[in-house]
Amino acid sequence: MSKLDAKIPEGPLADKWTNHKAKLHLVNPANRKKIDIIVVGTGLAGSSAASTLGELGYNVKVFCYQDSPRRAHSVAAQGGINAAKNYKNDNDSVYRLFYDMIKGGDYRAREANVYRAAEVSNLVIDHYTALGVPFARDYGGYIDNRSFGGVQVSRTFYAKGQTGQQCMIGAYSALSRQISKGTVTMYPRREMMDLVVIDGKARGIVVRNLITGEIERHSAHAVVLATGGYGTIYYLSTLALNSNGSAAWKAFKKGAYFANPSFVQIHPTSIPVLNDHQCKLTLMSESLRNDGRVWVPKQKGDTRKPNDIPEDERDYYLERRYPAFGNLVPRDVASRAAKERCDAGYGVGPTGLSVYLDFKDAINKKGRQVIEDSYGNLFDMYHKITGESPYETPMRIYPAGHYTMGGLWIDYNLMTTVPGLFAIGEANFSDHGANRLGASSLMQTSGDGYFILPYTIADYLADEIKTPKIATNLPQFDEAEKNARERINKFLSINGTETATSFHKRLGKIMWDYCGMVRNEEGLKKALTLINELKEEFWKNLKVPGTGEELNQELEKAGRVADFMELGKLLVYDALNRKESCGAHFREESQTDTGEAKRNDEQYSYVAAWEFNGDGNEPQLHKEELKFEFVKLQERSYK
Amino acid sequence: MNIKLKIWRQKNAKSKGRFETYQLNDVAEDMSFLEMLDYLNGTLIKNGKEPVAFDHDCREGICGSCGIYINGRPHGNDHRTTTCELRMRLFKDGDTVTLEPWRSASFPVVKDLVVDRSAFDKITNAGGYISVNAGAAQDANAIPVPKHNADVAFDTASCVGCGACVAACKNASAMLFVAAKVTHLAQFPQGRIEAVERIKSMVAKMDELGFGSCTNTRACEAECPKGISISTIAKLNREFISAKIKD
Numbered sequence: 010m011s012k013l014d015a016k017i018p019e020g021p022l023a024d025k026w027t028n029h030k031a032k033l034h035l036v037n038p039a040n041r042k043k044i045d046i047i048v049v050g051t052g053l054a055g056s057s058a059a060s061t062l063g064e065l066g067y068n069v070k071v072f073c074y075q076d077s078p079r080r081a082h083s084v085a086a087q088g089g090i091n092a093a094k095n096y097k098n099d100n101d102s103v104y105r106l107f108y109d110m111i112k113g114g115d116y117r118a119r120e121a122n123v124y125r126a127a128e129v130s131n132l133v134i135d136h137y138t139a140l141g142v143p144f145a146r147d148y149g150g151y152i153d154n155r156s157f158g159g160v161q162v163s164r165t166f167y168a169k170g171q172t173g174q175q176c177m178i179g180a181y182s183a184l185s186r187q188i189s190k191g192t193v194t195m196y197p198r199r200e201m202m203d204l205v206v207i208d209g210k211a212r213g214i215v216v217r218n219l220i221t222g223e224i225e226r227h228s229a230h231a232v233v234l235a236t237g238g239y240g241t242i243y244y245l246s247t248l249a250l251n252s253n254g255s256a257a258w259k260a261f262k263k264g265a266y267f268a269n270p271s272f273v274q275i276h277p278t279s280i281p282v283l284n285d286h287q288c289k290l291t292l293m294s295e296s297l298r299n300d301g302r303v304w305v306p307k308q309k310g311d312t313r314k315p316n317d318i319p320e321d322e323r324d325y326y327l328e329r330r331y332p333a334f335g336n337l338v339p340r341d342v343a344s345r346a347a348k349e350r351c352d353a354g355y356g357v358g359p360t361g362l363s364v365y366l367d368f369k370d371a372i373n374k375k376g377r378q379v380i381e382d383s384y385g386n387l388f389d390m391y392h393k394i395t396g397e398s399p400y401e402t403p404m405r406i407y408p409a410g411h412y413t414m415g416g417l418w419i420d421y422n423l424m425t426t427v428p429g430l431f432a433i434g435e436a437n438f439s440d441h442g443a444n445r446l447g448a449s450s451l452m453q454t455s456g457d458g459y460f461i462l463p464y465t466i467a468d469y470l471a472d473e474i475k476t477p478k479i480a481t482n483l484p485q486f487d488e489a490e491k492n493a494r495e496r497i498n499k500f501l502s503i504n505g506t507e508t509a510t511s512f513h514k515r516l517g518k519i520m521w522d523y524c525g526m527v528r529n530e531e532g533l534k535k536a537l538t539l540i541n542e543l544k545e546e547f548w549k550n551l552k553v554p555g556t557g558e559e560l561n562q563e564l565e566k567a568g569r570v571a572d573f574m575e576l577g578k579l580l581v582y583d584a585l586n587r588k589e590s591c592g593a594h595f596r597e598e599s600q601t602d603t604g605e606a607k608r609n610d611e612q613y614s615y616v617a618a619w620e621f622n623g624d625g626n627e628p629q630l631h632k633e634e635l636k637f638e639f640v641k642l643q644e645r646s647y648k
Numbered sequence: 649m650n651i652k653l654k655i656w657r658q659k660n661a662k663s664k665g666r667f668e669t670y671q672l673n674d675v676a677e678d679m680s681f682l683e684m685l686d687y688l689n690g691t692l693i694k695n696g697k698e699p700v701a702f703d704h705d706c707r708e709g710i711c712g713s714c715g716i717y718i719n720g721r722p723h724g725n726d727h728r729t730t731t732c733e734l735r736m737r738l739f740k741d742g743d744t745v746t747l748e749p750w751r752s753a754s755f756p757v758v759k760d761l762v763v764d765r766s767a768f769d770k771i772t773n774a775g776g777y778i779s780v781n782a783g784a785a786q787d788a789n790a791i792p793v794p795k796h797n798a799d800v801a802f803d804t805a806s807c808v809g810c811g812a813c814v815a816a817c818k819n820a821s822a823m824l825f826v827a828a829k830v831t832h833l834a835q836f837p838q839g840r841i842e843a844v845e846r847i848k849s850m851v852a853k854m855d856e857l858g859f860g861s862c863t864n865t866r867a868c869e870a871e872c873p874k875g876i877s878i879s880t881i882a883k884l885n886r887e888f889i890s891a892k893i894k895d
Contacts, residue, residue: 060782061782064781064782075705075711075713076703076764076765077712077765077766077768077809078769079712079769079772079809080705080711080713082706082711084706084712085710085711096789132785135785135786136780136782136783136785137788139778139780139788139838140777141801141832141833141839143799143832143835144798146792146793146794146795146798147795148795150793150795150798151792152788168802169802171806173710174805174806174808181772182772182776183780185769185772185777186773186777189774189775249705249707250704250705250706250707284678284679284683286676286679286684286686287683288683288707289707291708292708393729393733393735394735396678459782463782506694508690508693508694510686511690552693552694554693554696554697554698555698560701562701
């Protein structure tokens, strides 16, 4: 039997989740406290899942690498969170949200999953509001909404440019309440070193205590990975520096399939690279494109200051190319359009690798105060980093690695191909297809944790109520711990001359150049060779100072970079295999006459799910055909 | 530019710390402060020395991980900034920069510039939440909330839990942190229900964990990267006293 049974329920789209829920098995309240669940990660996915499972009465253990669960990278989401409330009376609906996501994802997402994400979105907003998340309100006391890229309604709930922080604080507070009640035990400053699989089922994890270096064993009846995306594979990205792909990678090596790994979102509006020591790119929220207009000079290599360039000598290229959506085209489209202008020699700034995002018209029309109320903190952030005020001078922006649509393959119950191992939030692959729309991430990750996983995990656990507590002295735990120790010792014993960061930077450049915004066969093949060479050098010439029995940040980095070397190859295999362009995956060989992504639905309308095939071997490809029963596949046009 | 760094080095919580001095050349103006430290660490590792441990993550001022006492001020000499947002253009060629960890008995040093701020989580666990289970809430627009209250809630919930308020306070008080949380949640009808209990339990936990008392020097407000106002402390005191009178 194929492992790729997506378990999508039969029936009309709008009834699938309702009917499915009615059939899911339950665990009765008295049995729940006998069941242990491990959740790895405390972003909106992990915190929401953990607190909800705690509220239901399960015995939950939660792990994060940060010193506090509140610091998970969901905190950095800026623009907003979508829901189909139709509070603006602009004819929004669950169906329309679903449709926008399917189209926005360039028809590479599962219909049933996407519809469900849209369906539970309203519950998410209700819950966050009850938890005290201060969404923006109008003077009547009702909640305000704004618009985001790729849609023609205003469905984005927001809290200035700090929606992630504000939702995270809500999710963290609910988690704190369960910690105080004792239903959830929190383990901060722990890094997952391995997944423990016993008799084919996920039964625990081995973690490293980042303060003491101790290797700890934790067992459970089920394991939930809420470990986010792997965008830091590009080194320079909008992600937190310690974000990594290691937990998902360990799961992959233990049998979980990895789906569409090359689907990586390059965000169009990041502050450009300033110097060679830079380790991070700061995002400027997509919401800015509601009021900001993107342009470059009409004349190549124009060195005049932006405010000195008259109106008729500016090329508002997004408005020119995409009149229907203008500055609010989806991210992949906006990113490629910026790259196209810069590659053609029209880019601005010292490197020529940036474009303007100009608020002059909006400030003139709405007044400075309105703009400050909407984006004040983002403008301040930009000012601090660049030394320039966007109230006076247009921002300079350029695309940067951001979100990974790809992730662990899951079925409709959010379970991976390893029974008992679940993946939620950005760590899974299912809802955003080949491109994610803005503000859909907080929506999906919270929906998974609050309103989907707690139901579907019970269906699995219903068969586990007779399984006693899993012992941590089983041979599978011995082996996982032994492997973790050996790996740490190996890092410490190489004693070469180059730091993990330096290798990471070199890997990032390979990934960005050959597996970034545009890809082609020749470049991808070259990338494989380059990664192999770099990997070899890494294991010969890495330098990790210190010991394993203490806080050792270099040792942490080494482990993450080692995994990225392998994951990078998987991205390349996936990008090579998919000889079509779709969403963020742009193969130069497959484009329309006007330079837009050209899909090949006949051959590639599937999810590419990769199976680990042993170290050094090519991974095995499995295909999950995507069936579109409710939406007609069309060319994705924003013109 | 060339700068001299005096950095607090401490192997672990038990060992004794000391200042070490490092000369760092070719620091670029548009580096962030932490990129400058990355640069220092790269140099130290290449020379066979231990890099300086410091907490950091998002590098854009929102996760609250970073926190270094720089030239006698938490997060350094700039208005409303976290350490990661601090830029080297604020320093001059030839400057000596002193780096220390947060100084508070309630935030013990873990290593070098890294401290243990889990006391903040413990205070939050003591009541920094609204007791609502997933699935229990009514429609988000069923209870209108005046815009003013929503704005106050936003401002106070923008606390990133970095601990600069404690580090800045001569009494190492956590009052601004606690006051921000209770003020945030009290802006909503749902949050009012447990408001009194919340204040009492969070203040009791703060005292138990060894944080000092507030003596209104306003150092916390001056150093808070998110500009949280000390007026929240006044609000907390008012509610705390009225609750205690009723007891």
